[in-house]
Amino acid sequence: MTQPMREWFGEKERLRCWLGIYASLAAAQADLGLVPRAAAERIAETALTGEIDLVEVAATTVRTGHSTAGLVAWLQSEVGAAAAPYVGLGATVQDISDTWTALTLRRTGELAGQDLIALLQLLRQLTERYRATPMAARTHGQVGVPITVGFKAAGWAAECERHLDRFAEGRERWEVAPLGGSVGSIAYWGTQGPDLLDAFAARTGLGAPVLPWGCARDAVAEFACWAQLTATLLGRIGNEVYQLQRTEIGELTEAVAPGQISSVTMPHKRNPELAEHLVTLRRLVSASAGLLIDGALVEHERDGRMWKAEWVALPDLCSALTRATRACVDLVRGLQVQEHRMARNLAAAATTSEQVVTALAGRLGRDQAFAAVRTAIDRAGPGGAWMAELADDPRIADTDLMSTADLVDHDAIASAVAFADRWLRGGTQW
Amino acid sequence: MTQPMREWFGEKERLRCWLGIYASLAAAQADLGLVPRAAAERIAETALTGEIDLVEVAATTVRTGHSTAGLVAWLQSEVGAAAAPYVGLGATVQDISDTWTALTLRRTGELAGQDLIALLQLLRQLTERYRATPMAARTHGQVGVPITVGFKAAGWAAECERHLDRFAEGRERWEVAPLGGSVGSIAYWGTQGPDLLDAFAARTGLGAPVLPWGCARDAVAEFACWAQLTATLLGRIGNEVYQLQRTEIGELTEAVAPGQISSVTMPHKRNPELAEHLVTLRRLVSASAGLLIDGALVEHERDGRMWKAEWVALPDLCSALTRATRACVDLVRGLQVQEHRMARNLAAAATTSEQVVTALAGRLGRDQAFAAVRTAIDRAGPGGAWMAELADDPRIADTDLMSTADLVDHDAIASAVAFADRWLRGGTQW
């Protein structure tokens, strides 16, 4: 877990946040004249600065089996008899925990968003620097025609931008105040329910929804979807580095921190630590996201079977997501592009075969050309000198075909460069 | 599967769609002067009207183990020698299947979107008609204070609107043309790759992305997320009806089609068919969505392990989603609101207990009031006459407390009505 998330989910900061929600609620009620202003101020003051007795709060929680009874009892005793009746008036546990959920989504989005913007900048630099550095494209695990490092980086960057776009759209829906009272209609406050919802939203700095969340968990589920989509990109980048760092490929390598040990016994090992973590974290995000999305199939106005899993799954998801965004920034910042390995791997594979067939097809016909090239490659074996084998082919040996000027097209990466440039030119709002 | 989807995924329409993509590709290449206009027109004509030899196409597909080889061979032989070399020039299987995927997302969105708009209208009518019809809210499966039918319907409607909003935002990202060639960079066409992508997009009526999709499957994954979120609302509505149609509750009931048999042996059975289907379909959508979202963790420039599961999961997802949107429209259109059962269920539960405690608290103090009411309810048992028991409580028996004018607040549903009205006033862009 990153440090800011560790703090956010720590018991102390969480209880303080809950107290702040009680303060916002009382303030909003005072704004509408429903409770005395002095009581609201007294609650706010205590919520902000009171010394919480964690042991007593925990004891009451266990004794009553009720999630907020302990905290409320403490707060009521601290604010004194005059203000005590105005603590959480008309509110239920879900009001507190859902508002905390909305604030958690906001905080997590803030942290992940910052990292994604940093990642985008690093990917832009990578694209610019290596826009025309050839490397093998690979399909089905096999080396194909070349692309460029910058083209690959631009693909990551463009997707990263789309996740930022999704974030900007989605947060309008999930950074909202979910006050609902006992059954989601703020029944306690009668016709003033809607106004109270707006006032509470203003006090918490969250948006005001048309209706309370209640049993509509699509905001939480949408956030989970976004987290999962985003983590999948991060996992994809991690997996790509893991694979390209293979001993036999060695095209992209992670920076190694001083003192870091890959293996206590084998000095030659260089394990892709962050790269692997990104895939692992993606899997963790995905499992938690599944819980949150399925959890939106709520029955009636409140459904503990669905809702309470959020209390576990949401912190897990937020922790794993922000750890992944941070790890990906670190990975890309230290990423080493091994150009000589890229060149060697390209050279070893018959990646120009398509172009050679095209060049020969004019005189031999396409079928003969294809057959000649395939035979030469088979004879040479992996990494072998197949162009020499081709020159020996009886169909070619006594001709000038091998010297044909257009036999090898040196511009195989032209389109990859063009696309990388197109993305660079496009600019970004991020 | 609904009829339009059955047609869309039928072999005939799918092959016709693939041919249309070859036609769009040739047309786009002609637009840029890359292939002769006459060849492109010949290809378009054949693609549109040619009689496809399904048996031969299938045979070649099996023989070569290659997904488009059969269709291309047929098309090339049909268009004649002059146009044949311009069929699918520089394109690979993924270009055809991914463009078909984008068109499938568009078609599915069209069908689901229409249903969702119809559903929204039905839910609006439900909200209007029953905005002030009291029914029990239920939390943790227990009857709580009342809400109104319209409040519940407004909750569904507001979420439905949000799914339509998500759809409008997301389709900009997924209804785009994914041309990429052998490795995703349109390598065959060199520097003209980007222009060809734009021309192809124009010809297919899809948007033009900055870069080809290639290994970035976030568009497909986002669609899957949207489908899953949307299906979860539909499943939630279905589950709500399933539960509220229980014999012992009977508040909402499905329309029964003439001739429909719930049970061949038990004449009293009225099973919630559509309601159950909606939950089942939600589960199917979710399983397919999981495959599509996980499938975005692609390795390198093309990854059959991930990509080919789309060929199964996407049709499954689209079929289940559109069947669910249609079923939900049918369910809500025929939904019967059993007001007398709602009233009876409310009356049988001690739903006014909170208000009675409040009324008594002024004289007895809150703790005594709470204890008196709880004791009365326990004595009366489920559905029993607890108010009579309360009247006998020694703390109350010889007082005028029971006649207190404010004992029962007849405005318990005021906030629910206010929220239903607020949503109705809000209007919608849909």
Add this chain to the structure above:
Amino acid sequence: MTQPMREWFGEKERLRCWLGIYASLAAAQADLGLVPRAAAERIAETALTGEIDLVEVAATTVRTGHSTAGLVAWLQSEVGAAAAPYVGLGATVQDISDTWTALTLRRTGELAGQDLIALLQLLRQLTERYRATPMAARTHGQVGVPITVGFKAAGWAAECERHLDRFAEGRERWEVAPLGGSVGSIAYWGTQGPDLLDAFAARTGLGAPVLPWGCARDAVAEFACWAQLTATLLGRIGNEVYQLQRTEIGELTEAVAPGQISSVTMPHKRNPELAEHLVTLRRLVSASAGLLIDGALVEHERDGRMWKAEWVALPDLCSALTRATRACVDLVRGLQVQEHRMARNLAAAATTSEQVVTALAGRLGRDQAFAAVRTAIDRAGPGGAWMAELADDPRIADTDLMSTADLVDHDAIASAVAFADRWLRGGTQW
């Protein structure tokens, strides 16, 4: 988390367990004469009783980024120079963590198994006591013909037995010693690898597999499957109680602990706490199980992307599973069977409709009989006096049909009782 699991997963007990594994390893090597016996004994002594410096261990772990480097360094310095070279000789991190995993599976199985046996006994008592107590069966949420409480309990019990059978079979595969060394072949010890594996297994009290686990994670995945299947039964029991405790049904109710608050405002609420938890816990087990099962798709001889998620998912799964087994024991132990509600709910539904049709069919013909009954039920409405309506039916009114002796079969629950008795007679090995 239950207390025994909290301890097991606590840092202190975990490190002690890891140290014990180092001791077992050295002892096994001494058994084969590979290391001096004195060194092995020194290591065992320190591992068992040494005061671990948690702060220093943690610091080294962070500095090296290596999971066991800190602990090994501490252990080596404690045992002194003579024994230090024999600490973890030829072992790698995975040997320690996988052995701990196997021990965790054993410990978790022990705890869960005890609970399941207790649950089975409680269910047997429930079956015996209520073998002939009628209650409504429900299909598609609708009341059908009666079964008995004992029949329902026997169904849970029989499934519980099958999970215990699966456990007994599976533990032979997962409670085994997974020593494998750097790449899973115990390469360090050459031809003595297999013997060392056996000796190590003997020292840890785990079984000896033919080959080290290495990248074959099917043991962990099978345990996850078992946990998921078992948790699903627990969740099914919980859900059944949640539904049958509904205000309108009230047939099964949870015991309420003294002092427990369901709602701070509504004194009439009795929420099914444990019942809901069981469904929630099932969902948590399922999410972790998914991670562990998918995690068996390992690449090569060690794959951090898959393996390290076990470090999170396994403790989560074990904690949730044992909390669920315990909660289910508590739920069933306190379960209250409300026979009067069962009788009332049966009476209110037309559950004898099938039998009445059969009785009338002899004279009226089956179609007329079915129609007459359906009409009567429709007229009476839910819970209405449909038999009176039937008596008024013109086809029946002036006949003696209603008095037919066989009209109502009082033995509707005969088969349910017979099956409950059959299960009770069957006995169990558990």
Add this chain to the structure above:
Amino acid sequence: MTQPMREWFGEKERLRCWLGIYASLAAAQADLGLVPRAAAERIAETALTGEIDLVEVAATTVRTGHSTAGLVAWLQSEVGAAAAPYVGLGATVQDISDTWTALTLRRTGELAGQDLIALLQLLRQLTERYRATPMAARTHGQVGVPITVGFKAAGWAAECERHLDRFAEGRERWEVAPLGGSVGSIAYWGTQGPDLLDAFAARTGLGAPVLPWGCARDAVAEFACWAQLTATLLGRIGNEVYQLQRTEIGELTEAVAPGQISSVTMPHKRNPELAEHLVTLRRLVSASAGLLIDGALVEHERDGRMWKAEWVALPDLCSALTRATRACVDLVRGLQVQEHRMARNLAAAATTSEQVVTALAGRLGRDQAFAAVRTAIDRAGPGGAWMAELADDPRIADTDLMSTADLVDHDAIASAVAFADRWLRGGTQW
């Protein structure tokens, strides 16, 4: 889908199977004297040989919305008035579909089991032939010390055996007759319910459970678990080949079928078709398994929301599983072991680094030895001549250390061979 599965799930064979179940039911009832023997024989004869009118059956099914009404109507009209009343007496849809499910599990297990036994034999041959053929082990994607091809194959084989063991244990639980009638208690037949269950089981050749399945779906869920575990091994083998067939590694390669095209444009491509399919199929199995396992959380005595998803998920799972078992047999049968690539890849990596450190440590001390080797490897770069660099190290240059006889241990694979032999010696019951 493989041919046997295509037939099994084809409409014709499915309806025939359903008819056979009606025949078994009538026969069992005749065995107990509940229905006339002649009627049962007439039903059996028609079920076995009658010409099914598929169009009419489908039409009735659609009209009634009832899954078996069409087939039953056809069967009743075919058997004539005397036998008609005895068609499916006391049975409900679930009896037919669940029995078909049990038979499907048996059929699928039969097909998959045969393939797994064939796979096991092929893996045994692979183990025998290549028991001592060195290849690199890989951890975290990095080349480590050597293992042997046979060791890897033995790891697959041993896991394959365990899946066969699980199958043998599980089928006792899932190949059972699930007759339950309207609510799972065979209520129609009263006290004869248990005997009828046994007689029906005898007639279908399935086992007789203590209680009908009813809402206990753990048999189906356990099968799904088994399928998922098994498919994960198949996917793991596929993924291993996919990775080791990489152009840059080339150690294991799939056989290429004559006429098979990997790429229409690039003659050098050799895609790992079956290997990729195995991973894809594993993912499909897993998604369906998730549906079936979650589907065991059934409410009450029948729950369409859970149960009906089986009708989609089970055929999908069985099809994907058997396609995977068959594909894996084909893959392993044609697998080509490229020994020269294995040798070259081993030679290029510094896999003896651990042994060299050990050899130098005696004179230099372990820390100096480790540092010298790491420095040499870093200087040489990937695939470089690090032993030459080491010889130049000032700590070594003027010594005879490099010539130390024990510097290179030629028996690095000794333990791998020993384990492969141990598995081969172990024999198998399969």
